[in-house]
Amino acid sequence: MKLHRFDDASQFYERVKDYLLSQEALHSLLLGICNTLIHNPQFYDCQPYLATVEMDGKIVAVAMRTPPRRLILSKIEDFAAVEAFAQDLHSHHEQLPGVSGLAAEALAFAQAWQAIANQSYKLEMQLRIHQLNKVQPIPSSSGDLRLASEDDYLLLVDWYKAFAIEAFGFVEGNEERKVKHYLSQRSLYLWQDQVPVSMALSRVLTPNSGSIGPVYTPPEYRRKGYATSCVAALSQTLLDQGCRSCFLFTDLANPTSNHIYKTIGYERVGDWNDYCFT
Template identity: 65%
Template structure:
């Protein structure tokens, strides 16, 4: 079993694409980030960790990290690869946590604890969903439009409140996200005389597109705006020629899970999001 690190994102993608595409919906996040690294290499900065673990020339695991974010793991064929990745990473980086399919995340957290003495805390239970065909739903009043420069202040305000609600903090450089989003025309607003909801087109895979940052301010909720916004954006992406739309949901939010399934999204797999913590006495692993 060998660990291979890659400096060049294009070489990394060429090596891992068949492995990841064998379960495209499961791996849409890793595929999407790979796409960004190739076409917008400055987006994630330096000190990237792009790695395969191979046995007899066959990939059994893929790992990726874009600091300061958590480690991302693929579906793993041989769980001995978990220790191989942990040992390799421990030589060069500290880690804030891991995000991976449920069994892989739990296995890595256990190995990392044994290796470093750090405890781990389950932050989120996530679920991946895939859409191939939209289901008809009641649509709220309004229409979908692409966000423009005139929406800058609105995007900043909504991004900050979305971040506070979902992760409990605000990214260090939200204005960088806004500039990128406006430049790429990936933010879509549901407008009912005034802006009331937002959804963004996220990373791309060879056959699909993901949706993220679905947010409706509290005063506009329970009016069907989020459902209408996600449904309209999903159909827009399908109309552009993508075969699938993908997204993550937080299983602690039953409302969003219901909304997406009503639109036609089908569950694919569960993921766990763990944070690593220094004090072993407060181990709240799950």
């Protein structure tokens, strides 16, 4: 078993793409980060951590980190790789705020990191990964989906901050840059019912797949079906653009979102957990 680190995102992706694409839904977050690192590296401030663990020339695990964010793990074929990643990060004096990954993988790393770095861990968020291949017909709310524009910039920044506080309990501080980037990529959409009432981000990950999220509806516009209609229409837009599948994450603490996405046609493919280190 051998750990390999990569300094070049393109070389890293060439090495890991077959492994990640073999289970696109489970690896949608990693694929999205690879895409950004290759095509828009200025989006991140620091050099990323990109690594594989291989056995007999075959990848058994992939890890990525874009500081100051958490470490992100792929599906792991041999859990001895968890120890290898933890030892490597600790030997390079990496300060980790946490780890994200499939439930078993994330917990295994959190336990390994606690043993090596003497940092305790806490389960911060339980998420579920969903996949859609066909949009199911649903009653549509009043309004229409539209591409967000520069005129929506200030509104979108406010909504991104509100989403961050609601989802994570804090504002990252880079919402302005995020919104500018996503507007330039034509990735942000709004559901408009005379005024904007819901927001969703879409990204094409590979020629075969796209992802949706975050999705945010201000409190005053909730329980009117706007988010459901927004996600359904945006999912269909991605399929019409050539994607075979769409992926999204839901918070298991929010049963409403898990239910409404199921009615659209999203099905569970895996559970994903976020741990923080203290």
